[in-house]
Amino acid sequence: MGKIYYMMGKSSSGKDTLLRELRRALPELRAMTLYTTRPPRDGERNGVEYFFVSEDTLNAYGRQGRIIEERAYDTMHGIWRYATVDDGQVELREADYLVIGTLESYHRMREYYGEDNVRPIYIEVEDGERLTRALEREKGRKVPGYAELCRRYLADMVDYSEENLAKAGIGKRYLNYDRTRCLEEIIGEIQNGKL
Numbered sequence: 001m002g003k004i005y006y007m008m009g010k011s012s013s014g015k016d017t018l019l020r021e022l023r024r025a026l027p028e029l030r031a032m033t034l035y036t037t038r039p040p041r042d043g044e045r046n047g048v049e050y051f052f053v054s055e056d057t058l059n060a061y062g063r064q065g066r067i068i069e070e071r072a073y074d075t076m077h078g079i080w081r082y083a084t085v086d087d088g089q090v091e092l093r094e095a096d097y098l099v100i101g102t103l104e105s106y107h108r109m110r111e112y113y114g115e116d117n118v119r120p121i122y123i124e125v126e127d128g129e130r131l132t133r134a135l136e137r138e139k140g141r142k143v144p145g146y147a148e149l150c151r152r153y154l155a156d157m158v159d160y161s162e163e164n165l166a167k168a169g170i171g172k173r174y175l176n177y178d179r180t181r182c183l184e185e186i187i188g189e190i191q192n193g194k195l
Helices: 015-025 055-063 101-115 127-139 146-159 161-166 178-190
Strands: 004-009 034-036 050-052 065-073 079-084 097-100 119-126
Touching: 004 015, 004 101, 015 097, 015 119, 015 146, 034 055, 055 065, 055 079, 065 101, 079 101, 101 119, 127 146
Parallel strands: 004 097, 004 119, 034 050
Antiparallel strands: 034 079, 065 079
């Protein structure tokens, strides 16, 4: 039976970069693309980072009973929904997968696919460093979204509290101060069956 390696962490902890590098280093891990109603960010491509869909499309998946997990965020730009859809992407008898999501979605994925089949990869960076990274990233955007940055930062403090991490059974943290070292640690644990 295959595994779903589930990467998560607070915003600006480097998850997206690590995910891309892990996919290059371990091409045998298949992708599982999530769905969202939010607009793409600079450089994001439909079907790669997410499937960018309308509210109507996501609602249709819900009526069909195909949504595994869903969450909504009341952002500065309106409500953005994210969902994992049972759309035939995952076949655990055939492969292992690498996915990115939230702590909440991790819980639901474990309920759906089984605790033994969904393995956490929790990325951690000190909060001051995360805020610095987030601010630098926003400064580089065509239209910086500072209010949304602040909302996400504060929401992460609650969502990824020590209490919530403990409830999820997450003790291991992959510290992302040196990306190469963090990447090597994750790759080593996947390849050696420790994760």
